[in-house]
Amino acid sequence: MKNKEQEFLAHIETNKGIIHKICKMYMDTADDQQDLFQEVVYQLWKSYDSFQEQSRFSTWMYRVALNTAIVFLKKERRKVQTSDAMPEHLADEDHGGTEKELQLYHFYKAVQQLEKLEKALVFYHLENYSHREIADNLGISEVNARVKLNRAKTKLKELIKQQGYAF
Amino acid sequence: MHFDDIQSLWNKDDGGDDMVVPVNLEKIKSANQPVERIRQYVKREGWGQLLAIVLLGYAPHFCKTELQVVAYYSLYSVMVAICGYYLYRFFRFYRRLGTTALSTREHLDEVYYDIQLHVEMYRSWTYAILMLALGFATIRLLTSPGVVIDSTMVIKMILLFAVFMLLIVVCTELWIRYTYGRYLKEIKKIRGELREEL
Incomplete structure (x- = not known):
């Protein structure tokens, strides 16, 4: 054991x-x-x-x-005052905020706004799974996986753009 | 922006060291899965129901005549038999949920239908007990010393029973919605996302 x-x-x-x-x-x-x-x-x-x-x-x-x-x-946590503002260390490059960290911050922030299934599709895609494999893992058809993934990617780009960031 | 940019960003992300891998697996518990929360309710309720059955065994202190005591224990034994069956089924359901692995979408479907079936069993069990309670209430009213049975009394009884039944139905449905309904809704939503047509 x-x-x-x-x-x-x-x-x-x-x-x-x-x-x-x-x-x-x-x-x-x-x-x-x-x-x-x-x-x-x-x-x-x-x-x-x-x-x-x-x-x-x-x-x-x-x-x-x-x-x-x-x-x-x-x-279910007690509501805490949250802010959309970027963490200080990322906002100021002189204090350690690198371009890569900034990009990751915007990427994850956008991904978090996707639907649960869309996140799974994006994840598998980024992990280089084929449409067939994605479909098998999520129990959906290959065509469905392809269409949903394209929609998710478009949505993700849009969400990043809405954050006023482009890379 | 191209998706390739995200891809390269993703490949470079090593995940960091923020997350702590537990040293002892015995200490970690699941608490944020719909399935686990339902299990907790089933467990708590199971103990509560067993306690209620034991306590109800002492209820004849409120009976006014010998006949009422006999009637009470007759119905009580029927109730114990019914509860025994249902509690056994609930226990099996509890055990099944404990071994559920969410490794495929089919598991999610299985869990969904299993919870739905449990909810229906819970309903039928509650209403079976309700009928027994109403049966005993009728016997008690009709056999209490000095009670005159006339049309006014019958109407009063019907009204009282109707209100009581309505109250139990409303409470049961609210309880089901609170304990199981919201989690079923969550799972249904996920299944819907997976099944969504093009």
């Missing part, structure tokens, strides 16, 4: 960047992202036995992590 747990945690450690990206796409605050991260790890561990027959951990992980993110419910 301990060996299995260690093996699982090693897989997670290797692939945590992917889970991290999913969390940033689906949740807008650091607390919610951490909650989702924990939830994804929990769901992965819960269904780890079903992975044994799969060929690659990452392929299986993508599917479980995204499905978890899609049905994830935000914790």
Whole structure:
């Protein structure tokens, strides 16, 4: 049991960047992202036995992590005054805000406004999945995946433009 | 802007080190999944219902005659049998939800229909108990010493029962909406997004 747990945690450690990206796409605050991260790890561990027959951990992980993110419910937190303003360190390049960080900030901010399924489509696309693979993973038809993905990409560009940013 | 720009940005993003991988998996729990929240309600209610059944066993203190006590325990045993069946089904449902893995879309469908079925069972169980309660209330009213049964009394009883039934129906539906309905709605929305036509 301990060996299995260690093996699982090693897989997670290797692939945590992917889970991290999913969390940033689906949740807008650091607390919610951490909650989702924990939830994804929990769901992965819960269904780890079903992975044994799969060929690659990452392929299986993508599917479980995204499905978890899609049905994830935000914790009902007390309303905190939030601002749309950009974090200070990003606004001022002299204080460490690089172009890459700025682009990522705008990208994730726009992605967070997409529908849950659109986020999954964009994620798979950015991970270089084919339309066929995206369709299989999400349980939709290939044509549907292609059309929905194109719509999502257009919407994403529009959302980034609305933020007054272009790259 | 081209999507290729986003692609290259995406490839360069290593995710950072903000997220903490739990050291001990036993300590992590799920709390933000519709399925898990429903499980929590089912568990809490299950214990509550068991407690209520035990407490109801002491209710004959309120009976006024021997006949009422006999009638009460007859109906009580029927209720225990009904509750036994339903609570067993609810327990199976609770266990099933605990082993649900969300690795495919089919799992989401399975969970959705399972919750819907549970809601229907919950309704039928509540109304079965309601009928037994009304049956006992009728016996109690009709067998209480000094009660005169005339048309006014019958009308009063019908009105009282109608109001009581209405109240129970409204409360049950509100409770179902609060405990299961909102999560079912959430899952339905996701299924709708997946199924949406072109």
